[in-house]
Amino acid sequence: MKKIIIVCCMIFSYIFSYGESFEIITLGSDGGVNDGNLSSYLLKGNKDTNYVGLDAGTLLPGIKKTLEKNNFTSIKFPENTEWTKEGYIFREKIKGYFISHAHLDHISGLVISSTEDNKKPIYGVESTIKNLKDTVFNWKLWPNFGNEGSGFKLGQYEYLILDPLKEMNVKETSLKVKAFPLSHSNHESSMFLFNNHENYLAYYGDVGSDRVEKSNLLEKTFIEIAPLIKAKKLKAIMMEVSYGNEREEKELFGHLTPDLLNEEMDKLAKYVGKENLKGLNIIIIHIKPSLKNNDNVRGKIKEQLENSNKYNINYFYPVQGEKLIF
């Protein structure tokens, strides 16, 4: 009887997970200001048992919060391990970090907790890896935990440079990834396009609108993802909206507002057709909290996006410890 129940459960769970391709856990949701909750996500393919980090502004406080919310359901904790659950996930279940660019709010958690981490790769485009070597793991800000760069190399992190537009395998997972350059004020940022057996997820690091940035790099990524959206293979886009619409354009510092995201969606609609944007999953990330009275930026951005959602996009606004499945 017990066996039959177990088999039934397995069949049900297979049926309900059919079509699901990615699990995303929010370790940090804020686009600055509050250390302890900065841009950082875990991603895994539906059949995988290992995660990768998408940026790493905050790690351990996010893992703790996710455990509190019982959202690490896929992890089987070994008995007789010397590590806490938090330590086990951090060291053993995150098999590398994808850093979109090396601004501190995207790497602080990785650096701070590096003293307790396991050997693993750090993936990024060439400019990101160069900044990590020159300005982070340089024995001035922090010991050199990398396998390259200045002074003695502790060798815990292997730098893996992503060749833009060339798909490569993500170690110890079923994922493949391709990187695209983005314009973030005077800084190069990147988009990572993950491929899990022909299901895709696009993670955009910090980015300004092409018009404000005088760039065409966002549009170039849209040309790449358009056929995937048409074919219903792009399961979700993770994209920043840092400020509300009232923020002046000259004060954006390479970030988006709801209006500017809509401007970019108009461009995307040209490539995929308006009807194909309906139901597209977009996860809003990097919302910048305010220290002003009665200034709920998260609520404001949500309202502004929902009130101008002419393509019927599905927006998500995950907070620390939340799990999303697509």
Add this chain to the structure above:
Amino acid sequence: MKKIIIVCCMIFSYIFSYGESFEIITLGSDGGVNDGNLSSYLLKGNKDTNYVGLDAGTLLPGIKKTLEKNNFTSIKFPENTEWTKEGYIFREKIKGYFISHAHLDHISGLVISSTEDNKKPIYGVESTIKNLKDTVFNWKLWPNFGNEGSGFKLGQYEYLILDPLKEMNVKETSLKVKAFPLSHSNHESSMFLFNNHENYLAYYGDVGSDRVEKSNLLEKTFIEIAPLIKAKKLKAIMMEVSYGNEREEKELFGHLTPDLLNEEMDKLAKYVGKENLKGLNIIIIHIKPSLKNNDNVRGKIKEQLENSNKYNINYFYPVQGEKLIF
């Protein structure tokens, strides 16, 4: 009647505050690992209304926690301000940051929240300020919020170099300060000796024991503070103990254990006399959490220090949001 009660309260509060010289608030207590609770303290003189930051690993989450614990009792919040209480304290009541050295766990909060901060000074010895300019506020890791360094200078923070051993005034407070160099593995760290009308407080940044570091810099600071201890003018010492005694000496990376602190106290006793160490207030900071099962480093350090306290020192182990008055 109301006036009499108010006057009585004032007299009582004066009597009870007599001899108290410093208020210390813990914004972050950990020596690494958990971003959101990293080395960071607020200090103010008993008659002052403004604080200064002693290192700045974590700022806003610490201010939030202190507000939750109702420990900002001396602050009178203005009506009709555009800022939240958290924002008001952060922007208006912290009048500068003293950075002991520019390792990320001592500056992360300052950098992350700099986008919302007010104009104020950053104090440090020359090597600290140089590292902040070269490796932090350099337009690679973070925009240049300083008044010196590379590229366009946003000028929000004025770098003030502390000339070792020369006392200088701390702006917008009644405090004076003198800096002393310390040895922290291959890095220069510093001790700040604050003077509030001839009452003193010594804040030590990360430091290894003289024997392990092959240095005499800790001993030199002891020679300086010895007469203040004998005269009962040194109200408290803030000193790191990062690891428990079981940590091997070759794995200390410029930090102290309870045994090594005791070794240093033996040296201090030579200069002040054993009897004068009795009742000395030492605040233990920078305890490094562990990710191992049943490994309560804070509890262990406390036990190890209390069980070997041959000079009857008063040890304190403040956590985030806690207030101490000496």
